[in-house]
Amino acid sequence: MQAAEIDPQAKAALDGRRFSLPHSRLGLKLLRPVARLAGKYGTRNPPAVGDVTDLTIPGPAGDLRVRRYRPRNAGEVPTVVFFHGGGFVIGGLETHDVLCRRLTRESGCAVLSVAYRLAPEHPFPAAVEDAYAATVWAAANPDRLGGVDELAVAGDSAGANLAAVVALMAAERDGPELAHQALLYPATSVEESQESVQQNAGIVLDEADLRFFDECYYGSEIHRRNPYADPARADDLSEVAPATVITAGFDPLRDAGKGYAEQLLADGVDVRYENYPAQVHGFATMEIDAAERVAEDLGRDLRSALRA
Numbered sequence: 001m002q003a004a005e006i007d008p009q010a011k012a013a014l015d016g017r018r019f020s021l022p023h024s025r026l027g028l029k030l031l032r033p034v035a036r037l038a039g040k041y042g043t044r045n046p047p048a049v050g051d052v053t054d055l056t057i058p059g060p061a062g063d064l065r066v067r068r069y070r071p072r073n074a075g076e077v078p079t080v081v082f083f084h085g086g087g088f089v090i091g092g093l094e095t096h097d098v099l100c101r102r103l104t105r106e107s108g109c110a111v112l113s114v115a116y117r118l119a120p121e122h123p124f125p126a127a128v129e130d131a132y133a134a135t136v137w138a139a140a141n142p143d144r145l146g147g148v149d150e151l152a153v154a155g156d157s158a159g160a161n162l163a164a165v166v167a168l169m170a171a172e173r174d175g176p177e178l179a180h181q182a183l184l185y186p187a188t189s190v191e192e193s194q195e196s197v198q199q200n201a202g203i204v205l206d207e208a209d210l211r212f213f214d215e216c217y218y219g220s221e222i223h224r225r226n227p228y229a230d231p232a233r234a235d236d237l238s239e240v241a242p243a244t245v246i247t248a249g250f251d252p253l254r255d256a257g258k259g260y261a262e263q264l265l266a267d268g269v270d271v272r273y274e275n276y277p278a279q280v281h282g283f284a285t286m287e288i289d290a291a292e293r294v295a296e297d298l299g300r301d302l303r304s305a306l307r308a
Contacts, residue, residue: 076147085157087213106299110146139176160186180305249277
């Protein structure tokens with residue numbers, strides 16, 4: 001589950017980080033614009049795609065900002081609705097632009113990246129409501145996206161939680177129909193007692209980070225036990241879309257992600273699980289070789305599921 005040492009490229013990327021996660025509302029206000037600028041200007045040569053367009057779509061509490069990516073030389077293609085990570089409190093369209101470009105390129109699909117409402121200003125269930133509403137909108141508007149009504153969801157970390165929740169809601173609410181869910185190191189039922197947290201806390205995320213995200217988003221243990229807040233709490237996952245679940249060996253969330261993959265398998269869901277043993281939390285958004293590889297892996301699964 002864990003290599004002898006962290007991938008040198010990932011370690012160099014971590015050593016070059018200029019900020020740490022804040023544990024206050026004031027700190028979040030200061031970090032968010034820094035993160036947006038880092039996402040916007042941190043890559044000299046972002047992966048080329050056919051078209052990138054910022055849009056607004058109707059949301060449950062007003063318009064939602066989304067970004068549509070289309071592959072190069074593409075006709076009508078399926079759509080992947082993507083939800084960014086950031087502990088439900090940071091992140092956005094800019095921080096995950098490169099990852100979305102890579103997924104567009106490797107899957108051959110249109111990708112719709114969603115800027116859902118963030119905690120603590122908008123705690124659970126705001127992000128869930130936005131994520132599901134965006135997916136419903138995408139299903140109803142294929143002509144505005146890829147042109148084909150086949151649909152999947154994807155996300156990383158907190159965004160993977162949202163993708164999994166949307167897959168659960170779609171199954172329980174009879175739609176929209178999803179062909180696949182691609183989950184990168186999902187934040188599902190993370191507990192400080194898990195071996196991966198004990199081993200890897202302090203690498204990207206520490207226990208204080210995990211507690212702060214929980215407090216901002218869930219607010220109380222009552223909400224944390226809601227399956228729409230944590231899909232691992234669901235009694236039955238048998239009707240959700242087939243899944244790809246990716247974890248990282250040096251990630252505190254590794255055991256939680258593996259556990260969710262096992263839960264899906266136990267309920268009869270078709271799952272491909274893969275652990276990247278030398279990687280850290282968030283590696284898919286880094287400028288490292290493994291980020292390219294995982295985009296290729298997810299893109300291949302999405303292409304197959306959506307027949308792109």
